[in-house]
Amino acid sequence: TPQNMEKLQIMEDSLVVAADSMYESFIPDTHIFYSERFAKQLVRALKIPNSYYYPFDSLKKVINIIYADDNTYRILNWEITPSNVTKRYYGAIQLPQEKLKLYGLLDYSEQMGKGAEDSILTNGKWFGALYYRIMTTEVQGQKVYTLFGFNDASPLTSKKVLDPMTIDERGVRFGAPIFGVASQNYPRQRINRFILEYKKGVQASLNWDSERNLIVFDKLVSLSNDPGRKYT
DSSP states (O other): OHHHHHHHHHHHHHHHHHHHHHHHOSSGGGHHHHHHHHHHHHHHHHTSTTGGGOOOTTGGGTSEEEEOTTOSOEEEEEEEOSSSSOOEEEEEEEOSOSSOOEEEEEEOHHHHGGGTTTOOBOTTEEOOOEEEEEEEEEETTEEEEEEEEEEOOSSSEEEEEEEEEEEETTEEEEOOSOSSOBOSSSTTSBOSSEEEEEETTOOOOEEEETTTTEEEEOOOOOTTSOTTOTTO
16 A cells, blocks of 8 residues: 555665664674664564565665565575674565565574585574575475575685575475485485585685576685685
8 A cells, every 4th residue: 555655665764774783883793783673673664564565675785685486485684794704694584475474584504514415494494695596496296496595604614505495384494305416424315405615705606507507606626635624
């Protein structure tokens, strides 16, 4: 309605101002506080009926808003820097309903360790990342959304990630054995997500090549001939 459109425009302006504080606050320790306050403001805005159809054009310039190609949901996510060497990721998945249907996401990447490629995540747990592409495929009659993301949270390495996601009446589930890559921890099993980890400050590509119908990524070589140390 025109009234709700006006409310959303006012709230969007307020969110853009709030985002500036969570990114640019002089004291890094306060970035988490401002980010959580921003998240609460965002939820209040999304509770306005049919907010899914409001594009948030101004807010898109300061946080990441990306839609599934079949328009069954959108992801709103962002990163903050609570210290000079770490980052933290926030996100939520909104479904296109009149009354707000929102799945909040909790960055669980630090706790996953060496099992990150093998894990299945539910109950809002999530391998935090900023997403730059969503691909939809059908696997055994179920839609699987492969999320292409970037995680720069480690002080020594950066990561590009392919994270398969499914949504059903039970909620959101991250991870699925859809890649033809064997697990290093369980060689007889496939990985549940693909992670490309490399030295901080290096540019590494991971994306879809539509001409070749393939996911293409850079070959990484250790500078010290020790592939186990990802920061090399």
